[in-house]
Amino acid sequence: MSSNDQAPINQDEVRRILDQHKDKTKTALRVCAHCSLCADSCFLYHVHDKDPRYMPSHKFINSLGKLYKKKGKIDRAGFKEIEEIVWRRCVLCTRCYCPLGIDIPEMIAIARDICRSQEVFFQWSELEQPAE
Amino acid sequence: MYDFIRGPLVWVAFLVFIFGTAYQVYRFYQLSRPKERYRLRIPFGKPPKDPDEAPGEPTLTWWQQMRLSVVGVNPVMVSVTTLFHLALVLTPFFVLGHNVLLDLAWQISLPSLPEAVADGLTIVVIAGGVFFLLRRIFLARVRAISTVYDYVVLLIATTPFITGFLAYHHFFDYDTVILLHILAGEIMLMAVPFTKLVHMPYFFINRFVLVHENTLGAGGSRTWR
Numbered sequence: 001m002s003s004n005d006q007a008p009i010n011q012d013e014v015r016r017i018l019d020q021h022k023d024k025t026k027t028a029l030r031v032c033a034h035c036s037l038c039a040d041s042c043f044l045y046h047v048h049d050k051d052p053r054y055m056p057s058h059k060f061i062n063s064l065g066k067l068y069k070k071k072g073k074i075d076r077a078g079f080k081e082i083e084e085i086v087w088r089r090c091v092l093c094t095r096c097y098c099p100l101g102i103d104i105p106e107m108i109a110i111a112r113d114i115c116r117s118q119e120v121f122f123q124w125s126e127l128e129q130p131a132e
Numbered sequence: 133m134y135d136f137i138r139g140p141l142v143w144v145a146f147l148v149f150i151f152g153t154a155y156q157v158y159r160f161y162q163l164s165r166p167k168e169r170y171r172l173r174i175p176f177g178k179p180p181k182d183p184d185e186a187p188g189e190p191t192l193t194w195w196q197q198m199r200l201s202v203v204g205v206n207p208v209m210v211s212v213t214t215l216f217h218l219a220l221v222l223t224p225f226f227v228l229g230h231n232v233l234l235d236l237a238w239q240i241s242l243p244s245l246p247e248a249v250a251d252g253l254t255i256v257v258i259a260g261g262v263f264f265l266l267r268r269i270f271l272a273r274v275r276a277i278s279t280v281y282d283y284v285v286l287l288i289a290t291t292p293f294i295t296g297f298l299a300y301h302h303f304f305d306y307d308t309v310i311l312l313h314i315l316a317g318e319i320m321l322m323a324v325p326f327t328k329l330v331h332m333p334y335f336f337i338n339r340f341v342l343v344h345e346n347t348l349g350a351g352g353s354r355t356w357r
């Protein structure tokens with residue numbers, strides 16, 4: 001991970017970004033019927049043997065949704081989980097389909113923005129390489 | 133209490149429902165701005181040569197498009213939810229008991245469906261509710277995002293139908309059941325603007341007004357500020 005990843009979370013900055021997108025975040029969280037119809041539209045969900053953690057709604061509820069509900073009061077460990085969700089479990093291919101029209105990739109993108117502001121991002125170069 | 137539920141609360145419930153829903157729509161228009169529509173329509177249309185041009189004729193037949201859409205991917209869920217929602221929205225307008233009350237209050241009456249049909253539609257809603265309940269309990273992916281709230285909302289949406297059914301068939305004590313029915317109907321109406329049931333107006337906003345990948349119709353006309 002990056003050099004600065006042990007610094008305390010700047011909650012004001014997190015809240016500032018949350019506030020910028022407050023209306024659409026709040027609406028998406030409220031409108032979601034928790035129906036799981038988006039699951040089958042995500043190729044990563046299928047690749048991972050239908051692991052519910054790869055379902056698009058699960059990803060946005062547990063990343064941006066969590067940040068929003070806790071008003072940004074999330075520590076480094078919490079951010080570590082969100083990092084895993086927004087970088088490893090979603091590639092922002094924007095192929096997900098929600099019958100209620102929730103723009104899930106946009107929610108994940110906002111969560112990525114918040115993570116970046118706290119120097120939380122995924123370093124592809126540190127990914128373990130498959131054995132030669 | 134008894135009189136309050138049968139009298140003033142009915143009006144309060146309808147006002148909360150109507151003005152609450154209108155307020156949600158008004159808020160949306162306040163918080164959004166006009167935006168040009170989005171034209172990308174791959175893979176159902178030939179990609180246009182000029183990006184400003186509308187997509188060409190679909191390369192897939194109507195049936196092939198359906199099979200690729202949510203209808204083909206989740207046919208059972210789509211069938212159940214369509215029947216559930218149609219019955220849920222339409223039945224209350226055609227129940228004889230409701231029309232008698234409307235007639236008494238304002239001398240207007242909608243055509244009532246034969247009582248057996250209304251009763252059948254009520255059963256459709258209840259059965260749909262049971263289906264949603266079972267999948268919420270038994271499907272891992274639905275369980276993974278469910279909280280008590282989802283069960284409560286499902287209950288709020290279906291109790292008017294369960295109690296209406298019990299009242300119509302005079303199961304249990306009619307006076308108590310009908311009072312519970314009225315209360316349940318009022319709770320449901322008042323819950324629409326403030327719970328996940330706001331998806332009623334927001335389905336149309338999200339799928340027809342907001343511009344994004346899955347906008348239907350003309351492609352949408354607004355975006356969030």
Ligand code: HEM
Pocket residue numbers: 142145220223224227228229230233247250251252254292293296297298299300310313314316317318320321
């Ligand atoms: C808020 C005020 C309401 C009042 C005063 C009211 C009153 C009644 C009455 C008097 C009946 C007839 C029962 C009988 O035949 O003896 C009835 C049946 C019924 N009501 Fe309501 N109701 C209300 C709200 C609702 C709502 C909001 C819904 C659904 C969304 C609903 C759904 C039904 C259904 C489905 C039946 C018929 C059940 C059947 O035939 O099997 N009601 N209601």
Ligand code: HEM
Pocket residue numbers: 033034035037099100209213217220221264265268282285286289320329331332333335336
């Ligand atoms: C009239 C416009 C409406 C539309 C277009 C609509 C559309 C939808 C859609 C697309 C879903 C997603 C999952 C699924 O397909 O089941 C859904 C779920 C749901 N809707 Fe609606 N809806 C409408 C009105 C209502 C109303 C008025 C109620 C109840 C008062 C309601 C109750 C529900 C419930 C309880 C669920 C969740 C089912 C579950 O637990 O999985 N809907 N709706």
Ligand code: SF4
Pocket residue numbers: 031032033034035036037038039056057097098099100101102104
């Ligand atoms: S399909 Fe849409 S409403 Fe249903 S769980 Fe996924 S995001 Fe929520």
Ligand code: SF4
Pocket residue numbers: 041042043044055056059089090091092093094095096104105
């Ligand atoms: S944008 Fe993310 S959640 Fe949506 S389909 Fe692609 S990988 Fe899955």
